[in-house]
Amino acid sequence: xTRNEALFQFLLRLGDNTGILSHRVSEWIxxxxxxxxxxxxxxxxxxxxxxxxxxxxxxxEVEGKGRTADNLAYLRDAWDYRNLLxxxxxxxxxxxxxxxxFLFDAWQSLMLGKLLTSTDPRVAxxxxxxxxxxxxxxxxxADTVVGLGDGTDESHNRMQAALDDLWDYTGxxxxxxxxxxxxxxxxxxxxxxxxxxxWEELVxxxxxxxxxxxxDSSYTHKGGKxxxxxxxxxxxxxxxxxxxxxxxxxxx
Amino acid sequence: MVSALPSIDTVWEWLDAVPDPEIPVISLVDLGxxxxxxxxxDKLIVNVTPTYSGCPATSIINLDIETALRGKGIKKxxxxxxxxxPWTTDWLSKKGRKALEEYGIAPPQPAGGPAKCPQCGSxxxxxxxxxxxxxxxxxxxxxxxxxxxxxxxxx
Numbered sequence: 001x002t003r004n005e006a007l008f009q010f011l012l013r014l015g016d017n018t019g020i021l022s023h024r025v026s027e028w029i030x031x032x033x034x035x036x037x038x039x040x041x042x043x044x045x046x047x048x049x050x051x052x053x054x055x056x057x058x059x060x061e062v063e064g065k066g067r068t069a070d071n072l073a074y075l076r077d078a079w080d081y082r083n084l085l086x087x088x089x090x091x092x093x094x095x096x097x098x099x100x101x102f103l104f105d106a107w108q109s110l111m112l113g114k115l116l117t118s119t120d121p122r123v124a125x126x127x128x129x130x131x132x133x134x135x136x137x138x139x140x141x142a143d144t145v146v147g148l149g150d151g152t153d154e155s156h157n158r159m160q161a162a163l164d165d166l167w168d169y170t171g172x173x174x175x176x177x178x179x180x181x182x183x184x185x186x187x188x189x190x191x192x193x194x195x196x197x198x199w200e201e202l203v204x205x206x207x208x209x210x211x212x213x214x215x216d217s218s219y220t221h222k223g224g225k226x227x228x229x230x231x232x233x234x235x236x237x238x239x240x241x242x243x244x245x246x247x248x249x250x251x252x
Numbered sequence: 253m254v255s256a257l258p259s260i261d262t263v264w265e266w267l268d269a270v271p272d273p274e275i276p277v278i279s280l281v282d283l284g285x286x287x288x289x290x291x292x293x294d295k296l297i298v299n300v301t302p303t304y305s306g307c308p309a310t311s312i313i314n315l316d317i318e319t320a321l322r323g324k325g326i327k328k329x330x331x332x333x334x335x336x337x338p339w340t341t342d343w344l345s346k347k348g349r350k351a352l353e354e355y356g357i358a359p360p361q362p363a364g365g366p367a368k369c370p371q372c373g374s375x376x377x378x379x380x381x382x383x384x385x386x387x388x389x390x391x392x393x394x395x396x397x398x399x400x401x402x403x404x405x406x407x
Contacts, residue, residue, distance in 0.1 A: 036380055036381035036383075036391060037381075039381060039383050039384065039385070039391075040381055040382060040383040042383075043383040043384075043387055044383075046304070046306035046307075046308070046387055047304055047305055047306050047387065048306070049305075049306045050302070050304060050305025050306025050307065051305045051306070053305070053306075054305060054335070121336075124336075125335045125336035125338075126335060128335075128336060128337070128338045129302075129305055129335050129336075129338040129339075130305060132338055132340075132407050133304060133305060133407075136382070136405075136407070139382070140382045140383075
């Protein structure tokens, strides 16, 4: 695998994580429990769409075949998507959506922190831009996880159920493969596994404050990073890509 | 023949007359998103940085810059997106901060929350939401005059 091939895959992973999570979060618009949360979710989704545009634009440039960010977002099928399975999990209730957001934000903030010193300046500058937004997302999702976890019996039970359901999808963040090896050797990106300890400390600390118990499970659902997805991704894409599939090249 | 191109200072003045499309009381220059204006021969290059990655006003802002400069007779123009260094609210001008407050939007503070209610000046405030009507704002409320207000987030 050449360095450019590895970088292309890595950029798709970053862009597809934010793109698919953005779509999931945007499903809440008009449905959130209170207006302020509706607005907060919409704004989070918007930041993630912006980050997706930057990552996929760069992916297209690195690939060198003239594909734009829109081409990559709207004209790839599920097996060409490279997002973590975690971000395609259904929203569930509000608590589960915020738990998924928190687990992802914690990872994304650490990953972007490492990418600030990437030897590829194009990667470093997007990371610098995105990391400011993600710090804000993490503050909110962590606060919400603590507020609901250490809240009423009802909210506590729902947050524990959310954590139990999502936990087995977090291990995929830390599985290194050839893409990481190639990029780590060039100091473009860190190995996936190198973020694990810091993530566990960060997440463990918040979950303790939230009075939640980390499931005693070492099972890991995986495959998203190499294009093997759960049944949910196809439904997301059917919705997200409908317009470009039905009316190819439509603009407005 | 050397035609007289407008000076860089003049172009900055023109840009300072272009309002932000979402918060029209401040200009694009006040907002700190115009990062550079230079002539390359007879082509004017304007570097613009986004506030937030997904800010939907970005394309309107570019259109407004282009319309304003074309209106002043600029023939050759290129707008470049500049991501680095990332935009920070430290780049808001003093004039812009003052205009925001007079308009009823509390300007950003390093402490992470508004210093005082833009309506009555009280510092007895609570946060309603970390987010607001645009990506750059959050919602707060004054617990004395009970008015809700926008706070320009500090990043």
